[in-house]
Amino acid sequence: MSDPVDHVARTAERGAPAPEAGARPTLAELKERKARSRQRVERGGEVMTVSMGPQHPSMHGVYRAELDLDGELIVTVRPEIGNLHRGVEKLAEARTYHQIIPLTDRLDYISGFAMNHGFCEAVEKLMEAEVPPRGRYIRTIASELCRIANHILWLGVHIMDLGTQTFFCICFRDREYVLDLLEMLTGARLTHSFARIGGVAKDLPDGFDHRCRKVIDFLPRRVAEYERIVKHNRIYYKRAKGVGIFTSEDCYAWRVTGPPLRSAGVARDLRKDEPYAAYDEVEFDVAVEYNADVYDRFLVRMKEIRESCKIIRQCLDNLPDGPFLAPDFAHAMPLKKNVLRNPSAMIQDFVHVFRGPQAPKGEVYRAIEVPKGEMGVYIRSEGGAKPARVRFTTPSFYHGQVVPAMVEGEMIADMVAIFASIDVVLGDCDR
């Protein structure tokens, strides 16, 4: 097994320039590069309309795009979403706040806990409910595990879209270790429904600490191996470097958040900027890259896996004692084991199941950093146990919208790479 540095040298020998370390192009330079890669669209010719998806193998989920093609150049794109629309917002209006939690992890089913977490943060803001420290730490651990699982899956799918099958299996194998941990913690592999208003559903199980440490010691080594395989691979380099440039200005205009924004040189991360859970008590760096292309989005996600491992390790080291669910009669459910033994817990259970937690009149918006970007929840309450209006502002909705602005003028083969690089999940997009 050779050293990664050799690969850099070898890539350079074979003609591709070695990635410049620490080079930071300015916004003007990025714009000029973007314009250069897209000036080909001016060519006039016969335009052919092709439907890409919803069953195209490199379209994610049921996303469909109508492409107008001039040869292999994309002239216009008309995205069609909605094939997976389940009316979650309408359903939420007919349910109590506790009952909405299982709907939320069906939004982005790749990182279900992050969605539970975002909704609970919003409800806690509305009700001014407090989360005990242990609950906040367990939430942080579960959120970061979801982030790792999401990014590893993303990497496998992204590379598969570019034409490799084997690497997908490698990623799936490693994701399985993380899903096993999540299963041990929450009881489910994908749809966790683990967060509760005022904390989480269960404490860390016995032996979790040991297994989790093993996995997070092991994963950074795996990430190094992914980078050894992918980062200096000439085929990947040529298909990803300088492709799909999307500057920070464009990101603001189109509400592109998360790794695509951070790859454009913006150190924007809600975990730092508007800290929630235990993120203000742990140390980590925001992953930033500067070239705003597909390649840098890959680099950002690999950095984020490493940072997530760091966060989880600190959370396990400093895990406080105490309750993981707030002993809060008004807002939180009681512990299940107490319900049949303790009369007050039984009353609390009755109140929450049949009447639901009472929210004050008002409206809140709370955003958190989910693996795909910034996910916000808007709740308008008229008092009582059910919200009057809920809106899930999910990142994939906007990332699905931005595809025309990203790919018009590029080659059709690049569309596959670009679309995969922004990480759209259609459950998240269609709600």
Add this chain to the structure above:
Amino acid sequence: MKVWSTPPTLEAAAAALERRFGDRVLERLEFRGELTCVVAPADWVELLCFCKDAPELAFDQLECLLGDHLPERVATPFEVVAHLLSHAHGHRLRVKTSLAEGQALETITGLWPSAGFDERETWEMFGVVFAGHPDLRRLLTTDDFEGFPLRKDFPLQGTVGGRIRTDLRGRI
């Protein structure tokens, strides 16, 4: 207990809005450290344009735009709510306007192109028309869908397709 308070930059932004628009900001609400401004539909685009361009506000990102239905308000049952975010200052603002049935609102896709899908969704879910929107079609539901599903008078089970046969319960 976490205390939600309005950030000082947002106070300055609200003061700037007050100076520029005065009484045209119909209502100013604060709840959990969030500021909400209510404006008339006629001032919608002008106010959002000011929010984007004025240096004290500098709202460079439209976080989301959504519709709402309040049937108890008979004259103006519909609401359109925009959430703005400033990367420069790190503050957020909510701007609202109330509309009557069938009343059109001017589009803001010229200010933030990300409003395109949001406005399409608001139209298909509530029937609020956005004048000047480049492509106002149904987005999440099928093209032949009838009705506006997120209105409060729209039944939860829907108006088309199969229904749950509660009359057969216990017999099969």
